[in-house]
Amino acid sequence: MSIDYAIIHTGGKQYRVRPGDTIQVEKLDGDPGAQVEFTEVLLTSVGGNIAVGKPKVEGARVTGEIAGQIKSDKTISFKYMAKTRRRRIRGHRQLITQVTIKEITPA
DSSP, X not given: OOSOEEEEEETTEEEEEOTTOEEEEEOOSSOTTOEEEEOOEEEEEETTEXXXXXSSOTTOEEEEEXXXXXXXXXXXXXXXXXXXXXXXXXEEOOEEEEEEEEEEEOO
């Protein structure tokens, strides 16, 4: 593993990534093996040079490969209304994409 890293923004969340990392992000379109490019790079540290964006680093990008399309663990929502003998149970499994980071290109 190298010490180069970047902070990217996708799916409303921020992720600290390095080449070789596999991250799970909100669902992205594409089949396993397809290339994906993140252009919303907030910070890069490549070769000891740190570039901080305002709000993003212009010209920087992170390239990855889709490793799989899966569902996350089930989340249960249970509501209980006292004195009325009423309850509601709902489950949800979020669709997520596993991405393997290949390369960080600085600005």
